[in-house]
Amino acid sequence: MLEFKALTKQFKNTVAVKPATFTIPDGQMVGIIGRSGAGKSTLLRMINRLNEPSGGQMLFQGRDITALKGRDLREWRNECAMVFQQFNLVGRLNVLTNVMSGRLFHHNFFSSMAGVFSEKERAFAIRALDRLGMAHVALQQTDTLSGGQMQRVAIARALVQEPRIMLADEPIASLDPLNAKVVMDALRAINQQDGLTVICNLHTLDTARQYCDRIIGMQEGVIVFDGTPKELTDKAAREIYGAEAEDAFSEAMTSTALRPGAQRAQPEVRVVN
Amino acid sequence: MASITTNTPANGSDKDPVSLFESHRRQMIRDRMVVNVTLGVLFIAFLLWSAWISRFTPDRLAAGLPRIMEYFGSVMPSLQWDVLFESRDEAGRFPPGSLGFWYNDFWKYIRLIWETIRMALTATLIGTGLAVILAFLAARNTTPAHWVGVAARRFLEFCRGVPEILFALVLVFAVGIGPLAGVIAIVIHATGALGKLSSEVVENASMRPVDGIKAVGGNWFEQMRYGILPQVMPNYTSYALWRFEINVRASAVVGFVGAGGIGAELSHVISFYSDDRVTAVLILIVLTVTMIDLLSERLRHALIGKESLK
Numbered sequence: 001m002l003e004f005k006a007l008t009k010q011f012k013n014t015v016a017v018k019p020a021t022f023t024i025p026d027g028q029m030v031g032i033i034g035r036s037g038a039g040k041s042t043l044l045r046m047i048n049r050l051n052e053p054s055g056g057q058m059l060f061q062g063r064d065i066t067a068l069k070g071r072d073l074r075e076w077r078n079e080c081a082m083v084f085q086q087f088n089l090v091g092r093l094n095v096l097t098n099v100m101s102g103r104l105f106h107h108n109f110f111s112s113m114a115g116v117f118s119e120k121e122r123a124f125a126i127r128a129l130d131r132l133g134m135a136h137v138a139l140q141q142t143d144t145l146s147g148g149q150m151q152r153v154a155i156a157r158a159l160v161q162e163p164r165i166m167l168a169d170e171p172i173a174s175l176d177p178l179n180a181k182v183v184m185d186a187l188r189a190i191n192q193q194d195g196l197t198v199i200c201n202l203h204t205l206d207t208a209r210q211y212c213d214r215i216i217g218m219q220e221g222v223i224v225f226d227g228t229p230k231e232l233t234d235k236a237a238r239e240i241y242g243a244e245a246e247d248a249f250s251e252a253m254t255s256t257a258l259r260p261g262a263q264r265a266q267p268e269v270r271v272v273n
Numbered sequence: 274m275a276s277i278t279t280n281t282p283a284n285g286s287d288k289d290p291v292s293l294f295e296s297h298r299r300q301m302i303r304d305r306m307v308v309n310v311t312l313g314v315l316f317i318a319f320l321l322w323s324a325w326i327s328r329f330t331p332d333r334l335a336a337g338l339p340r341i342m343e344y345f346g347s348v349m350p351s352l353q354w355d356v357l358f359e360s361r362d363e364a365g366r367f368p369p370g371s372l373g374f375w376y377n378d379f380w381k382y383i384r385l386i387w388e389t390i391r392m393a394l395t396a397t398l399i400g401t402g403l404a405v406i407l408a409f410l411a412a413r414n415t416t417p418a419h420w421v422g423v424a425a426r427r428f429l430e431f432c433r434g435v436p437e438i439l440f441a442l443v444l445v446f447a448v449g450i451g452p453l454a455g456v457i458a459i460v461i462h463a464t465g466a467l468g469k470l471s472s473e474v475v476e477n478a479s480m481r482p483v484d485g486i487k488a489v490g491g492n493w494f495e496q497m498r499y500g501i502l503p504q505v506m507p508n509y510t511s512y513a514l515w516r517f518e519i520n521v522r523a524s525a526v527v528g529f530v531g532a533g534g535i536g537a538e539l540s541h542v543i544s545f546y547s548d549d550r551v552t553a554v555l556i557l558i559v560l561t562v563t564m565i566d567l568l569s570e571r572l573r574h575a576l577i578g579k580e581s582l583k
Contacts, residue, residue, distance in 0.1 A: 048488055078490030088485030092503040101499050105490035112495050154485075161489055 001025055002047070002165065002197065007056035007066075009042050016042040018221040019056060024214075026164075029191040029198045031208035034218035035241050040201040043218070044169050047199065048077050060165075078105035080165035081158030083187075085173050087150040091143030095134065095153050098142050099125040102160035121160075128156040132186055148179025155186055166190060168200040172207065184211050205237055350375040350549035375549055382538065382557050388452060389534035390561070393520035396456050400463030400520075401513040407464065408471035409497045415475055415483070417493055429472070432465025437523045441532040452533030459523050463516050470512050471505070478504045511576050514569045521565050525558050 006019035017039045024030055032040045045051040047058065049068070058065040060076075068076050081102070089098045100117045103124075111117075117125075129135040132152040137145060142153065151171060158166055168187060172180035188211050191198040202208045208215050209229040217225030217232070217240035225236055324330070353370030360373065367373035376382075407425050409415050416422030440458035448454050483500035491499065528536020535558055542550040 050484065050488060074490040074492060076490075077488055082488040084481070084485065084488075086481050088481040088488070090482040090485070090499055090503050092506070093499070101486060101491070101495075102489050104486065104495050104499070107495075109494065112491075113498055115498075157485075157489065 001059075001061060003057075003059040005057040005059070007043075007046060007053050007058055009039070009046055009051060010054040015221050017046070020223055022216070022223065022226060024197060024199065026197055027191070027195045029188065029211065029213045030200065030216060031212035031214070032199065032201045032216045032218060033203075033205060033208050033240060036203070038218040039221040040218055041169055044082075044167050044199060044201050047165070047167055048080050048082055049073060050082075074105055078161050079163055080167060081161045081163035082167040082169065083151065083154050083158055083171045085170035087147070087154045089142050089150055089154055089157070091141070093142060094139050095129070095142050095145070096122065096125055096138040098153055099129055099138075099156045099160055102157040105161070125156070125160050128159040129153070131159070132156050146179075148175050148182060151175060151179070151183050152186065155183070155190075159190070163196065165197045165199065168198065170201050170203060173203050180207070187211070205232075205241075208232075344547075345552075348547060348549055348551040350552060376553055378550070378553075382535065382554060385535040385538050386557055386561050389524045389528075389536070390521060390565070392452050392456050392459065392524040392534050393517060396459035396463055396524065397513060397517040397520050399456075400460045400467055400516065401509070403460070403464040404467035404471050405502075405509065407468040408475050409501065411468060411472040412475035414478075414480055415497060415501060425468075426472075429465045429468040432461050433469060434465070435462070437462045437527055438530060441527040442530045445531045450531040450533075455524055455527040455532030455534055458527055458532060459520050462523070463520055466519075467512055467516055471509060474505045474508045474512075475501055507576060511573050514573050514576075518562075518566050518569050522562055525562070 002024040004020050004022050006021050007017065008015070008019050009017040020043065032043065034040050042051055046053045047065075049065070053066055056066070060080075065076055090101070093101075097115070097117075100121050103117065103121050104112050126135055126138060129138055132155055134149060134152050134156060137149065137153075142150065145153065151174075166187065171187065172183050175183060184207060187198055187200060190196050200208075200212065202212075209232065212229060215225065215227065215229055215232050216223055217236070219240055219242065225232065225240055351370060352372070352375065356368045356371045359368045359371040361367055367377060407429060410417070410421055411425035411429055413422060416425070437458045440461050441455055444454035444457050448457070478501050480500075482504070483496045486496045486500045524534045525536050525539075528534040528538070529540040531537060535554065539551070539554045539558070542548075542554055
C-alpha cells in the first residue's frame with residue numbers, strides 16, 4: 001500500500017503539486033491524467049524521488065519513503081521501477097547490457113564498474129526481453145532500435161529489477177498507435193500476471209479508460225478526480241482538461257483507439273538489422 | 274502563383290515587405306561594417322604596439338637571421354662522400370666524415386627516444402584516467418555537489434595553466450633527476466588539459482540515460498559509468514590520442530631540466546659541444562614526432578570516421 005500524506009512539490013515560484021493525500025492499494029493499475037503542466041510527471045517522479053518532495057509524506061507498507069537516504073533510497077528506487085517517455089536507455093550500449101543494468105543495485109562497486117554480470121543475470125534479462133518479444137535484438141546496439149522497441153527494452157529493464165511498483169511516465173506519448181498498444185498491453189499484463197502496482201501518467205483519456213482500474217485526474221497541481229473509469233463521465237473529463245478538452249478528446253479518438261487484449265498485437269513485425 | 278511576385282501591400286507602399294527587408298538589411302550591413310573597421314584598426318594598433326615593445330624591426334631581423342643560419346652551419350655534419358659508408362677501423366673508430374662518425378652514439382639516442390615515447394605513453398594513460406574521473410566531478414551537469422565542481426574546475430585550471438617544464442623543474446628537486454619527474458610533470462599538465470576538454474564533452478551529453486540508471490537504484494559511479502561514459506567514450510579516445518602526440522613533444526622538452534628522455538641529451542650536446550651531434554639528435558626527434566603525429570592522426574580519423582557513419 002502506497003500512502004500519500006499531503007505530499008507537495010514547490011518550484012521557485014510555482015506549486016507543481018499541491019498537498020496530495022490518497023492511497024494506492026497493492027496490485028492496482030492507476031492512470032494519472034491531466035493536461036500538460038498539470039503536475040502529473042512531478043507527482044510520479046516524487047514517488048521514486050527523482051524529484052524531491054518539498055513537503056508532506058509518502059509511506060510504502062508503513063515505511064516512510066520521503067525520509068530515505070543513500071543506500072536505502074537506492075534500494076527503494078530498485079523496488080519501484082520507472083519507465084520514461086523518452087525511454088532513457090543508454091544508446092551506445094547493447095540491449096542486453098541495458099536490461100541487465102536493472103540489476104545494478106545488487107552489484108558491488110567493482111563488478112558494476114567492470115561491467116561484469118553473472119550468467120544468471122543474463123538469463124534473467126533474456127527471459128524479460130523474450131516476454132516482451134525482444135530477445136532477438138539482445139546483442140544489437142540500442143540506438144539502432146525503433147521507439148516502440150526501445151520502450152519494450154525499457155520495460156524489460158524495469159522487470160529485471162523485480163520491482164513491487166512500476167511507474168510509467170507518459171510511456172506511449174512518443175509512440176505510434178500500434179506500438180502504444182503493445183506497450184500498454186505489456187504494462188497491463190505485468191499488472192495482472194505479476195500483481196505489480198502500476199502507476200501510469202497518460203496524456204490520452206481513452207487509454208486511461210481502457211487499461212486502468214482507477215483514474216486520477218489532475219489540474220494545476222490539484223487532484224480533481226479520483227475514481228473508476230466508469231465514474232469518469234465526459235463532464236468530469238472536461239473539467240480535468242479545461243480549455244484543452246477538445247484536443248484531449250479528439251486525440252483520444254485519432255491516436256489511441258486501443259482495445260486491451262482484443263487482438264493481441266504481438267510484435268509480428270520483427271526488425272532484424 | 275502570380276500573386277507572390279505581384280502582390281502589392283494592402284495599405285501603402287511603405288509597408289512593402291521587400292523594401293522593409295532591404296532597408297533592414299542595409300542597416301545591418303552598415304552596423305557590421307562599423308564593427309569590422311573598428312576591430313581592424315584595433316588589431317593593427319596592437320600589432321604595432323607589440324612590435325615596438327619587442328623591438329621587432331626589419332633591421333634586427335635582417336641582422337639576426339643570418340646568425341641562425343650561422344649556428345646551423347656550425348652544427349652541420351661535414352660528410353664526405355668517399356668515406357660516407359665506412360665502417361669502424363682497427364682501433365674501433367669511424368673515420369671523420371662518415372655517417373657512423375656523425376651518429377656514433379646512435380643506439381644511445383634510440384634508447385633515449387624510446388624512453389621519451391614510453392614517458393609520453395605512461396603520462397597519457399595516467400593523465401587520461403585522472404582526467405576522466407575529474408571531468409565527471411567538474412562537469413556542471415554531473416558534479417555530485419556544487420562546491421566539488423568548483424574545486425575540480427579550479428584544480429584543472431591550475432594543472433593546465435602551469436607549463437610542464439615548470440612542474441618538471443620543481444619535481445626534479447623533489448624526486449630527483451630522471452624520467453619519473455618528467456612523467457609526473459606531463460601527467461599533471463595533461464590531466465588539466467584533458468580534464469577540461471572531457472568535462473565539456475560530458476556537459477554536452479544527454480542526461481536521460483543518467484535518469485534511467487538513477488531510477489534503477491544506481492549510485493553516482495554507476496550513473497557515470499553506464500549513463501555518461503558510453504556516450505563520451507569515442508571523444509575521449511580521440512582526445513587521448515591527440516594528447517599522446519603533444520606528450521611526446523613535451524617529454525622531449527622536459528629533459529632540458531633533467532626530467533629524463535632525449536631532451537637531456539639534446540641539452541647536453543648543445544651546451545657542451547654545439548657540433549654536428551646537435552643536428553644528429555634534432556633530426557631523430559623531428560622524425561619521431563612526425564611519425565607519431567601521422568600515426569595518431571590516422572587512428573583518430575579512423576575513429577571519428579567510424580563514428581560519423583552511425
